[in-house]
Amino acid sequence: MISVRHLKKGFGGVQVLKDVNVEIGKGEVVSIIGPSGTGKSTFLRCLNRLEKPDSGTILVDGIDVTAPKADLAAVRRRMGMVFQNFNLFGNLNVLDNVKAAQCDILGTPKEVAARKALELLARVGLANKADALPDELSGGQKQRVAIARALAMDPEILLFDEPTSALDPTMVGEVLSVIKDLAKTGMTMLIVTHEMGFAREVSTRVLYMDEGIVYEDGTPDEIFSHPQKPKTIEFVGKVCLKHALDMMRLLREGILSDGRVDEIEAQMLLRLSEPFEHFGDGKLNRIAATLRDMLSDGVITEAESQQIAHILGGL
Amino acid sequence: MKTICALLILLATVGCSRRAGETVRIEGPEQLKGRHVAHMSSDFHKGTLQKLQPDVVFDPYSEYAFAFESLRNGKIDAISIGKTYAEIWTAKFPGEFRVAFDYAGDVCCFLLRKNSSLKARLDAEIRKMNADGTTEAIVRKWVEAAKKGTVPQLPQVEVPANAPEIRLACAAESEPWCFVADGQVAGVDIEILTLAVNRLGARLSPKIYSWGGMVDCVNGGRCEIACGGVYTAGNVFPTVDTSEKYADERMCILVRNEDYGGGGSGVAAFAKSLKASFVRTFVVESRWKMLANGFGITLLITFLSALFGTALAFPVWLARTSRVRLVSSCARVYISILQGTPVLVLLMILFYVVFGKADINGLWVAVIGFGLNLSAYAGEMLRSGIDSVPRGQTEAALALGYTPQRAFLRFVLPQAVRTVLPVYRGELIGLLKMTSIVGYIAICDLTKASDLVRSRTYESFFPIITTAFIYFVASWALAFALERLGRRLDPASGSKRKEGAA
């Protein structure tokens, strides 16, 4: 469905995408993960040509998006996009936000578009907000409207660029559950995300991007539990450690202390060590090295690193 | 602005009560010691009076109508004024004023461009008319008519079809010399010049300017002659030539008549005087028509300038945000020059310098001037408005398949307009009031019409209050209309919302 070959893109001398190659089939739900600034957003924005690639080809259903004469509007119509910052149209109410492009671009009659918009709003659980203004909505509600707006064009592909990063933690769930529901419908989706648990659960495939390329490509299990290449291991490991730390904090603050502390710690350790599994005996050294890294990056404190080391001693 | 100033002067005048302890009757310069004398900016005899009485206090005034009001209220003690005016005033308001003494001689004449070939020929004609008593008879006729409140007919002259045109700039606020009656310029100056120019085989085409404007006009080559009750006092206009005199004049000191009993008191008398003022200001010579026309011109200039300026704001914004450095720098210079130049100065530059030689109607110059001024402000407003709309909204529109242009018009512009509308509204109301300066470039707008009426009625109250009231109502209506527009653009109110609910 989407075929990317030798995609290159730089900004003022900095080569962000060096050589991206990937084939994505119909109905695949692809999560894209990777460190900040590695060009995940840039890659997504190249797909619907919000950025102009420097070179390489992108075929969508066999149509070359990078061709000088490509009908961008036609390509974009078939590829919906959901942004980190929602980007709802401030001068229109919720219903009109969902309705506008149908009427303006597809020429759908007003009543038909309105009916469809209401259906979509119901699907994302916001039918009662049809005449609210974007400013009157919470972040999670805004993002759900943005999803409905993208769906209104009946796209074949949906691109999500960190759809939950700008959200209050309490609102992440409502948005993710909408995306999960969508994934079940067989829609082709590309999701840039930092929500590893979600990526693992929802996607059929994970791309780890680093160094300007698709550094590692595999199933969620392969990437999260058995990463093969050093940068992936480091990244996933860090994410797991970070996750473990978050849980420890919750434990310490008593939020999770319902008498299952031991059980949770055990789970945590399991998760923690997963990506490092294939180092075999070198696993502990590897984890220690990663912890040192995180300590020097300021991601964790000395006390926390001690604590992890202490738990690891039990392994 | 001018109206507001005038209103302040008026309030100051009305609010002041008669000076106490006024016992010495003013008969000569000795009694002017320490007294307040109104002195017009166009009066060049200050020095003469000061030599006679060094301790006189001069209060500068821009119009006789205001000085007159002040004298009546006791804010000042005397007015330095031409004897012809004094004669008319004392006749119009019997018993209220008297001439204390006269103190200097002067002559009436016209102004011409320096070294113009017209001067010799015009002077010759005036000399002929002086010799056979024509000019003296004309002056008598207009003075007597002014005292009675009538307006004589101007002579009808035969003008050959191919006669060359001689353009005349008039300051038409000085009855009996030059003033507006029934929407036409009239007076001694006009009659004499009509006859003289006719004898030179040319056609006289007069146009109304302000006192300062008419001198600029002759200087800049817009007109050949300027008139309007010019007393030369030994050539005090260094940049222009003066013509042969057509009358002698004396400068005198006009004071209140101490014996005057007043025009009655009580509510009835007040109501009667109010009614008389109303009739004088609006009814006589259909002066309301002049005021109404003036108001029409004010609205027209405001409307056209707003249209032109707003339309121009878009190219200004485009240039300002251009990625070509040269273009954006030029736009920046354009904006700062226009924002830093007072509009009056800009209008003068356009009228007397840029379009100095072109025969362009002042109205268009005003529209261009105000439009350019507005475009600089509106361009910047537009920029800030557009910048305030998050870039992401455009991207979202593009991602849905909109073209950049369409996304701009559909989503960005409405939001930008909505944010800048309050400021823009203030700017337009400012524009409406700012148009009151166009009198300087020979446009008879509301303010100028009220000036002209005031110069005939010798009273300020009615024309000024009316003018202020009209400006106020117009500003209010404009604010209201833009408020309505703002509400239509605001998605939080209005029909869109209901449509969504349905």
Ligand SMILES: Nc1ncnc2c1ncn2[C@@H]1O[C@H](COP(=O)(O)OP(=O)(O)OP(=O)(O)O)[C@@H](O)[C@H]1O
């Ligand atoms: N329009 C642009 N102009 C200049 N540099 C840009 C532009 N867009 C992105 N970059 C740079 O390109 C690099 C990759 O950016 P990108 O947003 O694609 O990263 P990302 O992987 O999405 O990171 P994050 O996880 O933080 O969103 C960054 O260093 C960024 O500064």
Ligand SMILES: [Mg+2]
């Ligand atoms: Mg990004």
